[in-house]
Amino acid sequence: MSETKSCGASRREEFKDLNPVLDKYAKVPGSLITILQQAQEIYGYLSVDTINYISEATGIKPAKIYGVATFYAQFRLQPIGKYLIMLCKGTACHVNGADRIEEAVCEYLNIQDGETTEDGVFTLNNVACLGCCSLAPVMMVRSNDGNETYGNLTKDKVVQILAEIRERA
Ligand code: FES
Structure with missing residues (x-):
């Protein structure tokens, strides 16, 4: 039990810059693009981990998030250069x-x-x-x-x- 808690806590820590965005928008319908834009602004691109984390917070399936991220040219799924x-x-x-x-x-x-x-x-x-x-x-x-x-x-x-x-x- 305590292990699960500390794992969740370290995951929250890992995404600490994204958490305020999710706290604000995760439950607001139609906010996925805003969340993805801000996640990309923070991390430079949308990693598998980031997409999964957004999925957990919003309840939107990862496949749907990928669908949106690949539909719009503004989103990047690979790391950016230095x-x-x-x-x-x-x-x-x-x-x-x-x-x-x-x-x-x-x-x-x-x-x-x-x-x-x-x-x-x-x-x-x-x-x-x-x-x-x-x-x-x-x-x-x-x-x-x-x-x-x-x-x-x-x-x-x-x-x-x-x-x-x-x-x-
Ligand atoms: S900085 Fe304003 S148009 Fe380029």
Whole structure:
């Protein structure tokens, strides 16, 4: 009995960042996508363990959760790279050449939006407005060290930034 309790407790501990989300939404009908979005925001992707934990909390079968997660392109079932590039494709960035920046990133890293480089260093994610439009075009790079924002990007500048990050990865 006490074993079951401590196992449950350590599992709750393992998902301690997700628990507040589940406390708020688990029993609210129609909240699965919100839960999955926030789980991905916390862990970077939706692991089998995370999906099972969400299933236990919500009572929704894992197969149904997988169905939703694979239906929407925004959800990732594989781990992301060490550095997550969030490339802004919002209006201000678009007008200021975000497509050219994306082209340069894709060419340099040999990946497309949503993919991870073979060495596991970078994942590219196109996102909507990052909230610093005056610096357009902008990207944010997320790692264990936090978020770094890079603005006024050019094709050369973005490649140079990625090369520097790769060197220290
Ligand atoms: S549109 Fe890119 S930061 Fe706002």
